[in-house]
Amino acid sequence: MAVVLAIVAGPANCGSNASSGAPTILFAGGVTKKRTLASAELYQPNQGASGSFVATGAMKTARVGHTATELENGQVLIAGGASKMFDGPKIFASAERYNPSKGRFSNTGAMLEARSGHTATLLANGKVLIACGEDGTTSLTDSELYDPASATFAETGPMSIGRDECTATMLANGKVLIAGGYQLLPDFSGSVLDTAEIYDPASGLFSLTGTMTSPRQGPTATLLPDGKVLITGGIDNNQNVLDTAEMYDPVTGEFSAAGHMTTTRYGHLAAVLGDGDVLIAGGMDNAGSSLKSAELFDAKSGSFGAIAAMPRDRFMVGATVLTSSTILIAGGYTQCPSSAASFCEKPVSTALIFDHKSDTFRSISSMTSPRGTFASASLGYHGGGHQ
Template sequence: MRHFVPLCLLVASLAVLASCGGGGTSSETTLVVHPAMSSYPSNAFVGLGGTEVILVSFVGTNNTSITCSIQEGSLGGSADCSQPAQATFTAPATAGTYHLIITSQADPTVSLTVTLRVTSGVGKFVPTTGLPVTGRFKCHTATLLPNGMVLIAGGGSVLSGGAILASAEVYNPTTGMFVATGTMNNPRCDHTAILLPNGEVLVAGGSDASGNPLSSAELYDPGIGTFTSLSSMATPRARHTATLLGNGKVLLAGGNAGTGSSFTVFNTAELFDPGTSIFTTTGNLTAARGEHTATVLQDGRVLLTGGYDNNPANGQVSAEIYDPASGQFTATGSMATPRAFHTTTLLQNGKVLVTGALNLLITGGEKAELFDPTNGTFSPTGNMNVVRFFPAATPLANGQVLITGGLSAGGGIFVNSDRSAELYDPASGLFYVTANMNRIRFGHRAILLPDGTVLVVGDEIESGKPTGFNDEADLYLP
C-alpha cells in the first residue's frame, strides 16, 4: 500500500573542523552541514509478498537520491530505491521483522532505518454494508450495547447545515445496517453516553443547538429503544468525561460551559447512582479540565489527563487520579507534552498509552507516553508516524491499539484531515502504519465490536467540506 503524508524533521547536524598553518598560528573554521532525512512511514505492517512505498523527506540538500539495503539480506525481501526520495519494499514470503536502511547519496554518513513487520494478515478498512441513517459529524457518541449493537446518538447533521441532532440510531454488526431508534429528549453535542451494568445507557450533558450547556440527562433502554428523562446533573457541562466505576456508579468530571467571555472550564465532579437515578457531587479535581481523558485503571481508580484550561488553546501536562473509596482527586506525575483532544488507552499490562496533542505544530506532537500506575509517572514510548489532533484509539483483542485519523501537522484542515491509521505494539513500543481508512476523519468514534472488528463512524466536518462527505462508516478488519 502507498502513503502520501511525509513527516519532516527539521534537524541539521553541524561539524566544526579546525586546521593550523605553519610558521605561526592561524585557524580556519569550516562549517559542514549534513542533510537531515526522515521517512513516512517510519514503521509499517506489510503482508507476505506485499509492498510498502516509503516516502523520504530531506532538509539541507536538493539531492534526493538514495540507496538502500535490507539489514537481514536477501531473506528480508527486496528494495527498489531507483526513484528519488522513494523506496519500495517488497516483503519476503516469511513472516518476521525486517529493517530497511535508507542512505542519502548526497552524504553517505546520513541514513535512517524503517522497521517493517511482515505478517500473514494485514488489517484493512472496508465500508459497512449500509450507510448511517443520518450523516453525523463531530460531537456524537457511540456506545457498545450488551447485544453487540452500537448506539450512535446526537451530534451535528451532515445534511442539515450542521444542526444539532436529538436523533439516534443503532448499528447491527450481523447485518451491517444502521437502523433508527428512539429520539432523545434534547438535541445534544459534546455529551457523554456510557453503558450501565443493567444494560441501559446514561446520556448526560452536552450543549444544545444554541451552544448552551445542558444539565439534563436521560436513559436509553435498548430493549424498547426509547429514551427517558432523568433528574438533572448538579452542573450543566459539555466536553466532560463519564466513567463507569467498579461500584456501578458513574463519575462525571470537568467539562465546560459558555462561549467567548463567558467561557468557563470546571474543576467539579459528580456521581450518578443507577440505583436511585440521582446525581450527587463528589470531590473537586485538582485542575479545571475540558476535552481531557478519564481511564479506569486495573485497581479501580481513574486516571484523568490533560485537557484545556480556561483558555481552550492551552493543553495541560498535569494529570490526577480519582479514588472511588475516598471520593477525592489527587495529583500524579505530569506528562511531557501538553495535551487536549487526545486519547488514553488502558493496555493489558496495566499501563496507559497516551497519544495525540492539542496544537498540531507543538514540539513533540507525534510523541506518545505511557503512564505507570505503580509509580505514578509518565515515560516516553515510540513516536507515532504522524502528529495527530483529535484521533481515536481503540484497544484490540490482541493487545495492540488501533490509532485512526485526526488532523496532521501543517497546512489547511482539508488537506491534512487524515485517512491514515497505525497500530501500537506494546511488546516493541513502536507504532506501525497499517491500511488507510476509506474516508478522512477526525473527531470520529471507533468502537471495538465483539467479533474483534472496529466500527469507525463520523467525522469533524468543517465549513467548506462537501455535503454528505462523511456519511459512510468503515469497519476495520484486523
C-alpha cells in the same frame, strides 16, 4: 457553540496479537475535508496480517459530535450529534442502531434533548446513560437513559452543572464519574470546570464528588485495573494546554495530583493496556502544534515516560484496545503542511497499531475514507461504555 471532537478509548480485550482475539470495530460518521459523513466502516482484525478496513452500511443521517455505544445484544446505538462542525449546525435529537449481522443502520427512538458533544455510557442494567453535551446555545444539565428493550429514551436525574467536553467513566461499582468540561451559557460566555459528579444507576441521581486539582476542558479519563481513574491534559480557564495529570479514587471520592506528562496535550489519546500501563499519544501542545510524540504512564511507578513517536502528528483521534498489548489508532486529524489560516486541520485515513511488547507503532492499511470527529465502538464486547 463549543465543539467536541471524538476522543474514544475502547475497553481492553484479552488476546495475543492484532489478528487473534481482537474485536471488530465500527467507525461511523465524522468529517472528511469539509463534508459531514453518513458513511461507516469496520476494522476487521482477522483480514490480513494486521487487519483491514471495509465499508459497511451508511447511517440514516450524516453526523459529527455523536456517540456510538455497543448494546448488550451486540447492536450499536448512535445518538445525537450535529450536521457540521461550525457555522450554525443543526443539533440532532435523532438516534439510530447498527445491526452487525445485517450491516445496516435503522432509526430508533429520538432523545428527549437535541445534543452534541455528549457522553454515552453502557450501564450494568443494559441501559445507556446519555449525559453532558450542548444544544447549540447552552451546556445541558438534563440527562437521559436509552432502553434497548423499548427503543426509547427517558429522563433521569439532572446533573448539578451543565457541561460539555467532559469525561464519563464507568467505575467498578457500576456508578459513572462525570468530570470537568466546559459550561456554555446562553450569552455564549462560559468557563472551564473543575467539578465532578457521580451518577448512581440505582437512584437515577447525580451527586457532586471531590473537586479536581485543575479545571479541565477535553481531558482524557482512563479507568485503571485498580479501580482508580487517571485524568490527563486538557485546557484550563486561561486557555493553557496542560501537562498535568490527576487521579480519582472512588473509595475516598477525592482527586489527587498524579505528576506531569512529558509535554502539554489536548485532543490526545489515552488507552489502558492489560498490565495497567496507559498509552498517551498525539494531541496539540500549548504552542498550538500538532504532536506525534507518545508516552506511557507506568502503573507501577505512577510516572510518565517518553517512548518512540508515531510516524507523524495526529490529534483528536481515538484509540481502541485490540488485545492486552495492542491498540488500534485510526483517523483523526493532522496539521496542514501550510495554510493561510491560523490553524488548519486535515482529516486523515491512515491507521497504526501500537505494540506494548516493543512500545512502537507500525502503519497498517488505511481506512476507506479520511475521517475525523467520528464515533466508534468495539463489537462483541459487553460491560462498558464508549464516550
